[in-house]
Amino acid sequence: MSDYHELPEYLDEKTRGQVRALNSLKEEIEAVDWYNQRVAATEDPELKQILEHNRDEEIEHCAMLLEYLRRNMDAWDDELSTYLFTSDNILEVEEKGEAGEEEESAGDDLGIGQL
Numbered sequence: 001m002s003d004y005h006e007l008p009e010y011l012d013e014k015t016r017g018q019v020r021a022l023n024s025l026k027e028e029i030e031a032v033d034w035y036n037q038r039v040a041a042t043e044d045p046e047l048k049q050i051l052e053h054n055r056d057e058e059i060e061h062c063a064m065l066l067e068y069l070r071r072n073m074d075a076w077d078d079e080l081s082t083y084l085f086t087s088d089n090i091l092e093v094e095e096k097g098e099a100g101e102e103e104e105s106a107g108d109d110l111g112i113g114q115l
Helices: 013-041 045-072 076-083 090-106
Strands: none
Touching: 013 045, 045 076, 076 090
16 A cells, blocks of 8 residues: 555655654554553553553644644645644644634725625
8 A cells, every 4th residue: 555645656745744653653652552552451550651652752743743744745734734732722732723714804805895
């Protein structure tokens, strides 16, 4: 099974790197889920600690990949800057952002209305 939806030879190296990062992120998130379920299910305290440690290592890998994507793929920086590290309601943050976009686009009107 290919990770590509387009022929790889049509993609530049930057895009192929982004594919690698995105697929790695999916794998790391899946590993976080697996470990987290095992933490919840085990009754052995020592095993729970080991699994928590392993889960947290996978979360670290996710964070590293997100940072790579933020630096190397359009739109990630803007979106992560909007939604991360705020205690505001996530949907309210989105609504504020959309309202701001509408105000910006309204400022582009040169008084000639919709053509």
